[in-house]
Amino acid sequence: MSDPAPVSETRRAWTEAPTSMFMSTCAGIGHLPGGPGTYAAILFTPLIVWMSDWSLPFRVALLIIASAASMYWSHHAGRALREHDSNRIVIDEVIGVWTALVWFDDLGWLAALVGLVLFRILDTTKPPPAKSLDENGDDGISVVADDIVAGLWTVPAVWLVRWLWG
Numbered sequence: 001m002s003d004p005a006p007v008s009e010t011r012r013a014w015t016e017a018p019t020s021m022f023m024s025t026c027a028g029i030g031h032l033p034g035g036p037g038t039y040a041a042i043l044f045t046p047l048i049v050w051m052s053d054w055s056l057p058f059r060v061a062l063l064i065i066a067s068a069a070s071m072y073w074s075h076h077a078g079r080a081l082r083e084h085d086s087n088r089i090v091i092d093e094v095i096g097v098w099t100a101l102v103w104f105d106d107l108g109w110l111a112a113l114v115g116l117v118l119f120r121i122l123d124t125t126k127p128p129p130a131k132s133l134d135e136n137g138d139d140g141i142s143v144v145a146d147d148i149v150a151g152l153w154t155v156p157a158v159w160l161v162r163w164l165w166g
Contacts, residue, residue: 010088013080020076023069023091030088038120040090041097045116048098052107059102063095067144070095075140085134085143092147096123099151100158110165115158122150 010031014021025031026040051059070091078084085092100119101107123146126134130149133142 009081013077013082017076017080020073021080023073024077024089026090026094030086030090036087037090037093037123041093041116041120044094045097045101045112048101049107049109049112052101052104056103056105063098063102066098067095067148071140071144073140074143078140078143084138089143092144093120093123095144096147096151099148100154103155104158104162108162111158111162114161115154118157119151119154122153123147126150127153 022028025036026044029040029043030036032039051062074089074092077089078086081088097116097119100115101112104111122130126146127150130146130153133149134146136142137145
């Protein structure tokens with residue numbers, strides 16, 4: 001991940017690709033100081049818990065559509081920012097935590113919290129093949145794909161927590 005773009009570069013990027021910047025920064029969350037990816041994942045987790053009552057095929061279909069759109073927006077935002085996988089692009093973290101939690105019906109808060117924390121750890125440490133996807137890509141697909149992999153690595157741990165604590 002690269003350092004944040006200077007303010008003038010960010011303004012130029014918002015002018016060049018306003019929709020992609022809005023969506024990929026999750027309405028500006030990506031501009032917050034500290035850990036904007038973590039903030040985005042935390043803010044969207046309640047929505048994911050709420051959606052866990054919906055049918056699994058519908059949830060997975062939404063995730064696939066959102067993932068494809070996120071790849072598109074991340075690609076164009078990265079080009080506008082002139083940096084690959086900018087820390088201001090945070091929609092990939094939302095897709096990653098959603099990938100970790102989408103498989104569970106009636107998702108409880110404990111399992112969601114464990115999933116969120118473990119996802120962020122795995123997203124940071126980048127287990128195989130996430131690291132390779134992150135390092136070897138230069139487009140929106142690689143920006144989002146490494147988070148999808150981290151999300152998939154998270155699934156067994158969430159399943160275990162649900163099994164142990166119901």
